Amino acid sequence: MTTSHDTEVGILPAPRGELSAGIIDVLSRAPGSAPPPLPELEPYGEDFQLALHTCYELHYHGYEAVDDGWEWDPGLLTLRSAMEQHYLRALSDDVDGGTDLHAELERLLAVPTDETGVSAFLRDEGELWQLREYFVHRSIYHHKEADPYAWVIPRLRGQAKASLVAVEFDEFGGGRGERVHARLYADLLAGAGLHPGYLHYLDVVPAPMLALVDMMSLFGLHRAWRGALVGHFATVEITSPPGAARMAQALGRWDADPACALFYNEHVEADAVHEQVMREAIDALLDREPGLRASVVLGIQVTNLLEDRFADHLLGRWRAGDSSLLTPLADRD
Incomplete structure (x- = not known):
C-alpha cells in the first residue's frame, strides 16, 4: 500500500468547552501569551481530556499552525501541570493502590x-x-x-x-x-x-x-x-x-x-x-x-x-x- 497515512498531521481539534477552547485559542498566538485559567472540571470529562490531549500533542507531531516554542512554554506548562495533578488525584482516588x-x-x-x-x-x-x-x-x-x-x-x-x-x-x-x-x-x-x-x-x-x-x-x-x-x-x-x-x-x-x-x-x-x-x-x-x-x-x-x-x-x-x-x-x- 502506497497511500500516505499522514495527511492530517497538525490540525487542531474542535474545542469541547471553556478550557479546551482557551488552549486552542492561545496556541494561535505567539509563545509567551497567557494561557486560560483552570476552571473546576470533571477530570474524566470531554473538555478536560481534550485540553490535556491538545497540550500533549505538542510533544508528538505538533500542529502546523502552532509555533514549536509552545512545547516548552512556561505558562502553558504551569497550566498543564495543574491539570495533571487534578487528573492524578482522580486516578489515585479511583484505584486501590498498594504494593501487592x-x-x-x-x-x-x-x-x-x-x-x-x-x-x-x-x-x-x-x-x-x-x-x-x-x-x-x-x-x-x-x-x-x-x-x-x-x-x-x-x-x-x-x-x-x-x-x-x-x-x-x-x-x-x-x-x-x-x-x-x-x-x-x-x-x-x-x-x-x-x-x-x-x-x-x-x-x-x-x-x-x-x-x-x-x-x-x-x-x-x-x-x-x-x-x-x-x-x-x-x-x-x-x-x-x-x-x-x-x-x-x-x-x-x-x-x-x-x-x-x-x-x-x-x-x-x-x-x-x-x-x-x-x-x-x-x-x-x-x-x-x-x-x-x-x-x-x-x-x-x-x-x-x-x-x-x-x-x-x-x-x-x-x-x-x-x-x-x-x-x-x-x-x-
Whole structure:
C-alpha cells in the first residue's frame, strides 16, 4: 500500500468547552501569551481530556499552525501541570493502590470464565458498524501506540532497559517501516473503509479513549512516573494476546480486508513473547529500585480502570442501539 497515512498531521481539534477552547485559542498566538485559567472540571470529562490531549500533542507531531516554542512554554506548562495533578488525584482516588504486585500480575494472567468485554461482544454479537466504531476509537491510541514508552528508555538501567527496548523494537516494526504497528493500524483503517490519517477521528472520539492516551502521555513525560509507565506497558502486553485473538475471530464474521486481520494476528504472536519480556523488565526495575513497586502497581490498576471505563461506555451505548462516537460515522464519512 502506497497511500500516505499522514495527511492530517497538525490540525487542531474542535474545542469541547471553556478550557479546551482557551488552549486552542492561545496556541494561535505567539509563545509567551497567557494561557486560560483552570476552571473546576470533571477530570474524566470531554473538555478536560481534550485540553490535556491538545497540550500533549505538542510533544508528538505538533500542529502546523502552532509555533514549536509552545512545547516548552512556561505558562502553558504551569497550566498543564495543574491539570495533571487534578487528573492524578482522580486516578489515585479511583484505584486501590498498594504494593501487592504479585496479586495484580496474577489477576492479569487469570483466564476469565465469562468473557464480557468489548472484543467478546464484537466476536459474538457485534454488528459491522460497531466494529468500525471500535476501530475509530482505538485509532487515537494506535496512531501513537508505542511512542510514549520511548520516553522511559533513558530512565531505566541494565536489564530493565534492555527488555523494554526489545519490546519497543518489535512495536516499531523490527527495523521495517511498513511493519511499524502504528502503520499496520493505519492499514487496518484503510482496509475497513475508514480514513487512515493521523488523529483524523479525534473530533468524534469521546473522552474515555482520550483519558487512556492522556494517561500514557502523562506517565511517559515524567521521570517520577517511570514505574507506572512500565506497569501500564506490561498490562497492555500481558492482556493483548487474548483480546487480539478475539478481534481476529470477530473479523472472521465478515469478509474483512486482510490488513485488518494482519494487525491483530501480529499482536497475538508478538505480544505473547512480550508478556514474558515485560515481566523481566519489571523484575529488573524493582531489583534496582524497589521503592517503585507502588508506582508499578498504580500503573497496572489505572490501566485497568480506564480500559473498564472505555468498555462500559461502548457497551452501554451499543446495547442501547446508539453510536458510541460523538458523531456517528454515517454523519461524517
